[in-house]
Amino acid sequence: MDKQRKSLRNDAIARREALSPAHRTDADRAIAAALDELIARLAPTTLGFCWPHRGEPDMRAFVIAWLAADAARRAALPVVVAPDQPMVFREWTASSEMIPDRHGIPMPADGEVLHPDVLLVPLNAFDDAGFRLGYGGGYFDRTLERMAPTPVTIGLGYELGRVSTTHPQPHDHPMDWLVTETGAHPAAIRQRP
Numbered sequence: 001m002d003k004q005r006k007s008l009r010n011d012a013i014a015r016r017e018a019l020s021p022a023h024r025t026d027a028d029r030a031i032a033a034a035l036d037e038l039i040a041r042l043a044p045t046t047l048g049f050c051w052p053h054r055g056e057p058d059m060r061a062f063v064i065a066w067l068a069a070d071a072a073r074r075a076a077l078p079v080v081v082a083p084d085q086p087m088v089f090r091e092w093t094a095s096s097e098m099i100p101d102r103h104g105i106p107m108p109a110d111g112e113v114l115h116p117d118v119l120l121v122p123l124n125a126f127d128d129a130g131f132r133l134g135y136g137g138g139y140f141d142r143t144l145e146r147m148a149p150t151p152v153t154i155g156l157g158y159e160l161g162r163v164s165t166t167h168p169q170p171h172d173h174p175m176d177w178l179v180t181e182t183g184a185h186p187a188a189i190r191q192r193p
């Protein structure tokens with residue numbers, strides 16, 4: 001099973017990294033438009049998102065515009081504290097100083113620890129039930145298990161990552177919503193593994 005999950009993950013990342021710049025621009029624009037509508041309905045005050053890594057959708061411009069529309073809004077990025085540990089979310093603004101984390105992904109060098117009420121979670125492979133494969137660190141699952149109240153989770157990815165099943169494991173925490181270039185989709189009714 002681990003082998004199957006690993007190859008689903010690697011295949012989805014390879015397909016994504018092969019996207020043409022024009023397709024990527026169009027897809028990111030469609031994702032941002034769908035996200036705009038969904039975020040307006042969910043009306044978070046604190047929004048967690050990720051710095052784009054290995055061809056993930058780039059929502060930085062979306063987040064900057066969302067922040068600019070209301071001074072009460074705050075954005076946060078995940079910070080990996082240690083392997084096998086839950087992440088924390090650190091406030092991010094367009095002027096934050098960024099440093100690489102242990103995986104080489106930029107994170108804010110400092111900033112207040114925040115508790116996002118909505119979380120944008122990047123998807124590599126994902127299924128209709130909202131289960132996802134990240135980079136295999138188990139960071140989001142461990143983090144979501146600990147967060148109270150649990151944030152509304154929105155998986156963000158491209159349709160090329162959709163698979164019939166991700167072979168969810170008992171620790172997997174499904175997304176509430178999936179947003180791709182085809183729009184915002186509530187995760188299908190599912191049975192927890």
Ligand SMILES: Nc1nc2c(c(=O)[nH]1)N(C=O)[C@@H](CNc1ccc(C(=O)N[C@@H](CCC(=O)O)C(=O)O)cc1)CN2
Pocket residue numbers: 050051052053056078079080103105122134135136137138139140
């Ligand atoms: N953009 C973005 N940022 C994110 C995440 C994410 O999914 N996307 N994460 C969501 O969790 C965390 C980082 N998770 C990661 C987990 C593993 C690897 C990684 O490269 N792993 C190696 C194998 C293990 C290792 O050597 O550490 C690999 O895949 O080669 C990268 C990021 C926090 N930041």
Ligand SMILES: Nc1ncnc2c1ncn2[C@@H]1O[C@H](COP(=O)(O)OP(=O)(O)OP(=O)(O)O)[C@@H](O)[C@H]1O
Pocket residue numbers: 132133134135136137138139140141142145171172
């Ligand atoms: N809540 C948890 N408690 C203990 N171990 C966990 C938990 N969540 C995940 N793990 C372990 O972490 C490893 C990676 O899990 P998985 O393949 O689901 O990661 P992922 O969802 O791809 O990564 P990420 O969440 O970082 O994007 C697995 O070995 C899994 O057993």
